[in-house]
Amino acid sequence: MTLGCALAKAGLDVVVIDRDAPAEQQEGAYDGRASAISYGSAQVFKGIGLWDLIEADVSPIRDVRVVDGNQIEGISPLFLHYDHRDLGDEPLGYIIENRVTRVGLFKLAQTLENLILISPVAVESLDRQRGYAEAHLSDGRVIRADLAVAADGKFSPIREAAGISQTTWKYDQTAIVCTVEHERDHEGVAVELFQPTGPFAMLPMTDNRSNIVWSEDPRVVKQLMALDDVAFLAELSEKFGDWLGKIRLTGPRFSYPLSFSLASTYLSERLVLAGDSGHGIHPIAGQGFNMGIRDVAALAEVLVDAKRLGLDLGGPMVLEKYEQWRRFDNVMLATVCDGLLRLFSNDNQPLRLARDMGLAAVNKLPPLKKLFMRHAMGVVGDLPRLVRGEAL
Amino acid sequence: MGKSSAMDKEHLNPLGHTVDDAEIAKFAAMAEEWWDPDGKFKPLHKFNPVRIGYIRDHLCARFGRDPHAANPLKDLRILDIGSGGGLLCEPMKRLGADIIGVDATEKSVHVARAHAESVGLDIDYRFATAEQLLADGEQFDAVLNMEVVEHVADVQSFVSVSADLVRPGGAMFMATLNRTARSYMFAIVGAEYVMRWLPKGTHDWKKFLKPSELAAHLRPTGMEIRDLQGVVFNPLKDTWSLNPNDLAVNYLLYAEKEG
Numbered sequence: 150m151t152l153g154c155a156l157a158k159a160g161l162d163v164v165v166i167d168r169d170a171p172a173e174q175q176e177g178a179y180d181g182r183a184s185a186i187s188y189g190s191a192q193v194f195k196g197i198g199l200w201d202l203i204e205a206d207v208s209p210i211r212d213v214r215v216v217d218g219n220q221i222e223g224i225s226p227l228f229l230h231y232d233h234r235d236l237g238d239e240p241l242g243y244i245i246e247n248r249v250t251r252v253g254l255f256k257l258a259q260t261l262e263n264l265i266l267i268s269p270v271a272v273e274s275l276d277r278q279r280g281y282a283e284a285h286l287s288d289g290r291v292i293r294a295d296l297a298v299a300a301d302g303k304f305s306p307i308r309e310a311a312g313i314s315q316t317t318w319k320y321d322q323t324a325i326v327c328t329v330e331h332e333r334d335h336e337g338v339a340v341e342l343f344q345p346t347g348p349f350a351m352l353p354m355t356d357n358r359s360n361i362v363w364s365e366d367p368r369v370v371k372q373l374m375a376l377d378d379v380a381f382l383a384e385l386s387e388k389f390g391d392w393l394g395k396i397r398l399t400g401p402r403f404s405y406p407l408s409f410s411l412a413s414t415y416l417s418e419r420l421v422l423a424g425d426s427g428h429g430i431h432p433i434a435g436q437g438f439n440m441g442i443r444d445v446a447a448l449a450e451v452l453v454d455a456k457r458l459g460l461d462l463g464g465p466m467v468l469e470k471y472e473q474w475r476r477f478d479n480v481m482l483a484t485v486c487d488g489l490l491r492l493f494s495n496d497n498q499p500l501r502l503a504r505d506m507g508l509a510a511v512n513k514l515p516p517l518k519k520l521f522m523r524h525a526m527g528v529v530g531d532l533p534r535l536v537r538g539e540a541l
Numbered sequence: 542m543g544k545s546s547a548m549d550k551e552h553l554n555p556l557g558h559t560v561d562d563a564e565i566a567k568f569a570a571m572a573e574e575w576w577d578p579d580g581k582f583k584p585l586h587k588f589n590p591v592r593i594g595y596i597r598d599h600l601c602a603r604f605g606r607d608p609h610a611a612n613p614l615k616d617l618r619i620l621d622i623g624s625g626g627g628l629l630c631e632p633m634k635r636l637g638a639d640i641i642g643v644d645a646t647e648k649s650v651h652v653a654r655a656h657a658e659s660v661g662l663d664i665d666y667r668f669a670t671a672e673q674l675l676a677d678g679e680q681f682d683a684v685l686n687m688e689v690v691e692h693v694a695d696v697q698s699f700v701s702v703s704a705d706l707v708r709p710g711g712a713m714f715m716a717t718l719n720r721t722a723r724s725y726m727f728a729i730v731g732a733e734y735v736m737r738w739l740p741k742g743t744h745d746w747k748k749f750l751k752p753s754e755l756a757a758h759l760r761p762t763g764m765e766i767r768d769l770q771g772v773v774f775n776p777l778k779d780t781w782s783l784n785p786n787d788l789a790v791n792y793l794l795y796a797e798k799e800g
Binding site: 279 | 573576577578579586589590593594597608609611613631632633634635636659660661
C-alpha cells in the first residue's frame with residue numbers, strides 16, 4: 150500500500166489487491182504491533198504525503214538505552230546510550246502503531262485518483278508472460294499490468310507460487326507484543342534490555358504509553374499468554390521495572406514466533422518482491438519495517454524514472470536496477486541483526502563481559518557511535534530520493 | 542542498429558504483408574534476442590535511457606512541455622529512421638508521441654512489430670527508406686537519426702533527406718561515433734572484439750564522422766545545431782552518462798529548423 154501510494158502520487162496507475170478488508174485492518178484487535186520508524190523512513194512518509202495524516206499519533210525517540218542484564222534496576226554500569234543531541238535536533242526515529250500507519254494509508258489512498266484498491270480479495274494465481282502479468286482474483290476479476298509487486302508478507306504466497314526460494318530459520322524465541330500505560334512520562338526514551346532468553350524492548354508511544362516487545366523462549370511465552378491479565382501484568386511489571394511508575398495494560402496481547410528469512414532473488418519475469426516477502430528479520434534492532442520502506446523508496450524511484458523515459462516498467466533492465474540497489478543492503482543488515490541476536494541472547498560469562506566492554510567502548514567512541522546511530526536512522530549508503538527527503 | 546543490407550529476397554512487398562506464420566514465429570524469437578538486456582544488444586540497452594532522456598528533454602524545451610508530465614510528447618509526430626527492434630520507438634510511444642519507425646531491413650520491421658505487440662503497444666513500423674517517406678510528402682515534428690549515419694552510403698544525401706522530413710520549427714537528433722583513435726579502440730577493438738558486445742563487423746571505423754564533418758553536412762540543409770554532447774561509458778559503474786567535454790567516442794547532436 151505504501152508503494153502503491155508513492156507510485157500513484159507520481160502519476161502511475163496502480164491497483165492494490167489486499168486479502169483483508171480495510172475496516173478490519175484499522176481495528177485495534179487486528180495487530181498490536183508498533184514499528185520503530187527511522188528518520189529515513191519518516192522522510193519517505195513525508196515525501197508520499199502520509200506524514201501529515203499520522204503525525205499527531207507518532208512518538209519521537211529522543212534517546213535509546215541498550216542495557217545488558219536482567220533488570221533495569223540492576224543495570225551494569227556498562228551500557229550504551231544513544232542521545233539524539235549527539236547528531237543534532239532531529240529525533241533518532243519515531244514509534245508508530247502499525248494500525249495508525251494503516252489508517253493513514255487508507256486515507257491517503259482515497260485521495261489518489263489513479264490508485265484502485267480491491268479488497269477483501271485474494272490473488273488466486275498470477276499468470277506471467279513476456280509482455281505482462283495477469284492476476285486472477287478470487288472474485289473472478291482479472292487484472293493485467295506491466296509488473297506485479299509481491300508485498301504479501303513473510304509467508305508470501307506469490308513468492309512461493311513463483312518458485313523463488315528463501316533461506317530461512319526459526320529463532321528459539323517468540324515475541325509477546327502489547328501496550329502499557331504508565332504513570333510517568335517516558336520522555337522519548339526507548340529501552341532495550343538484553344536477557345539470555347531474548348531481548349525485551351520498551352518503545353515510547355503517545356499519551357504516556359509504551360509498546361512492549363518481549364522475546365522469550367516459546368514455552369515460557371505459552372505460559373505467559375495463558376495467564377489472566379492480572380497475573381501477566383505482575384510478570385510484566387517485574388521485567389519493566391518501576392522507573393515509570395505503575396503500569397497497566399491498554400489492550401490485548403499478541404504473540405509472534407520469530408524467524409529469519411531472505412529470498413534468493415527479488416526478481417522473476419514481470420514480478421518483484423518488496424518488504425517482508427523478500428526478507429524477514431528479528432525485531433532486535435527495529436529494522437525490519439525500515440528495510441521494507443527503503444525497498445519501497447528504491448522501487449518507486451526506479452519505476453518512476455523508467456516511466457518518465459517511457460521504458461517498459463516490467464522489463465529486466467528496470468527491475469535489475471532495483472535488485473542491485475536493495476539486495477546488498479538488505480543482506481548486510483539482516484546478517485548484522487542476526488549476529489547481534491546471537492551475541493546477546495545467551496548467558497555465556499566471557500561473552501557477556503566482551504559485549505559489555507564492546508557496548509561501553511562504542512559508547513566512548515563518538516565516531517563509531519555516530520555511525521551506528523546514523524545506520525539506525527537509516528541515513529547511510531546510496532539513498533533513494535524519498536529517503537533523502539527529495540521529491541520522486 | 543539493424544542496418545545490415547541483407548534483404549529477404551522472398552518477401553518483396555515493402556509493407557511485409559505476405560509473411561507466413563512460421564516467419565512470424567521466427568521474428569518473435571529474434572525480438573526476444575534483440576530485447577534481451579544481456580544479449581547481443583546489451584550496450585544499446587544500457588545506452589538507451591541516456592539518449593531517451595536527451596531527446597525527451599530537448600523536445601520538451603522546444604515544444605513547451607513538462608518532461609515529468611504523464612505524456613510529455615503527446616501528439617508530437619516523430620520519425621525514427623533505422624528503428625531496428627524498436628528500442629527507441631517503444632519508449633517514444635509510451636511518452637505519448639505519434640511515432641513512426643522505418644527500417645530498410647524487412648526483418649527488423651517484423652521483429653519490432655512482434656515485440657510491440659507482445660507488450661501491448663500499437664506502433665506504425667514501416668519497411669521503407671527516408672527517401673520514400675519524403676517522396677510521399679511526409680513531415681515530422683522531429684526526426685531521430687540514432688546510430689544510423691555511420692552505416693549509410695551517401696551521408697550528404699541522407700542528411701539532406703532527413704532534414705527535409707523535418708517540418709519548419711521542428712527538430713532533429715543524431716547519435717553517432719566520432720572518428721578518433723579512442724573510438725577505434727572502444728568501438729571496434731573493445732566493443733566488437735574484446736567485450737563481444739556487438740557482432741564483429743557491425744561498424745566500419747572509416748565511416749565514422751567527426752562532429753565537424755557532420756556539422757558541414759547539416760549546414761546546407763537549414764538545420765541549426767543547438768547542442769552537442771558526448772556520451773561517456775563508465776566501466777566501473779557499467780553506466781553511460783552525458784559529458785559535453787568528451788565527444789571522442791559517442792556523441793549526440795540536437796538541431797532545430799527555423800519556422
